[in-house]
Amino acid sequence: NAGVTQTPKFRILKIGQSMTLQCAQDMNHNYMYWYRQDPGMGLKLIYYSVGAGITDKGEVPNGYNVSRSTTEDFPLRLELAAPSQTSVYFCASSPMGSGNTIYFGEGSWLTVV
Amino acid sequence: AQSVTQLDSQVPVFEEAPVELRCNYSSSVSVYLFWYVQYPNQGLQLLLKYLSGSTLVKGINGFEAEFNKSQTSFHLRKPSVHISDTAEYFCAVSDTGGFKTIFGAGTRLFVKA
Numbered sequence: 001n002a003g004v005t006q007t008p009k010f011r012i013l014k015i016g017q018s019m020t021l022q023c024a025q026d027m028n029h030n031y032m033y034w035y036r037q038d039p040g041m042g043l044k045l046i047y048y049s050v051g052a053g054i055t056d057k058g059e060v061p062n063g064y065n066v067s068r069s070t071t072e073d074f075p076l077r078l079e080l081a082a083p084s085q086t087s088v089y090f091c092a093s094s095p096m097g098s099g100n101t102i103y104f105g106e107g108s109w110l111t112v113v
Numbered sequence: 114a115q116s117v118t119q120l121d122s123q124v125p126v127f128e129e130a131p132v133e134l135r136c137n138y139s140s141s142v143s144v145y146l147f148w149y150v151q152y153p154n155q156g157l158q159l160l161l162k163y164l165s166g167s168t169l170v171k172g173i174n175g176f177e178a179e180f181n182k183s184q185t186s187f188h189l190r191k192p193s194v195h196i197s198d199t200a201e202y203f204c205a206v207s208d209t210g211g212f213k214t215i216f217g218a219g220t221r222l223f224v225k226a
Contacts, residue, residue: 004156031212040122042203042218043157050212058213090156098212099145099164104156 002026006091006105013081013112021076021108023091029103030096032074033058034066036087037107043090049074050096081112115140115206117217125223128196134189134220136204146187147205147214148178157203163187174198199224 007022025032030051035043045058049068063085065077074093078085091105120135138144145164149157161172168180178189187204201221207214 035216040218043216045213048213092156094212096212098207098209099162101147101159101162102149102157102214104158106156107154 004091004093004103004105006089006108008108009106010109011111013078013110015081015083015112017081018077018079019081019110021078021089021091021110023074023076023105024072025074025091025093025103026072027093027095027103028071029093030071031094031100032068033092033094033102034064034074034076035090035092036060037090038087046076046089078110083112086110086112115144115208115215117204117206117215119202119204119217119220121220122218123221123223125225126194127225129193131192132190132194132198132222134202134204134222136187136189136217138185138187138204138206140185140206140208143209144206145209146178146180147207148172148176148187148189149203149205149216151201151203151219153200160189160202194222194224196224196226198222 004025033048034046044060047066049055089108092102094100094102118137147162148160151157163180171177201219204217
């Protein structure tokens with residue numbers, strides 16, 4: 001019962017490098033999300049998707065891009081990494097409809113040096 | 114737009130003592146309310162949620178929360194905490210017509226022996 005799977009779990013990037021955080025869910029959920037978590041700041045929504053081929057910006061999208069070619073996968077790309085992108089990133093998914101539980105992955109710890 | 118305020122960033126408490134974690138929200142529309150828990154180095158998982166009906170909601174691990182519409186609050190309580198309850202707790206809100214969930218900044222609960 002995998003749920004939401006994120007890779008990698010830890011990564012160190014140099015300033016200016018790019019990388020992709022992978023996310024996959026096996027619950028056939030329509031909605032998928034990327035959040036970042038910074039100490040004392042809670043979770044901020046980066047991007048979300050309501051289905052394959054449909055994505056939209058959240059609260060803090062600058063410096064990131066996403067795609068959703070399948071229901072299962074929702075990768076997050078960081079372009080030109082900056083120290084401000086040092087954070088813990090969570091991918092999540094939920095069934096269609098408001099009020100539904102959001103299921104989170106275990107997180108990806110990213111440090112930009 | 115909704116917002117969530119968790120009134121305490123840290124709550125230290127002795128084992129077997131009662132605890133209350135406070136959450137206030139603001140919204141111009143009807144909302145659903147959630148509490149999620151994050152154990153160290155893990156993703157968030159649902160503790161409980163209020164969708165409609167009884168204002169007292171019971172969740173996992175002996176936690177409960179009360180929805181107070183007039184006070185726009187959704188405080189989380191447990192009558193007797195255990196060491197294993199040490200974690201970060203997030204209050205969250207989503208409007209009943211949408212699918213975006215807004216999270217509070219989190220309250221770190223420390224249970225001491």
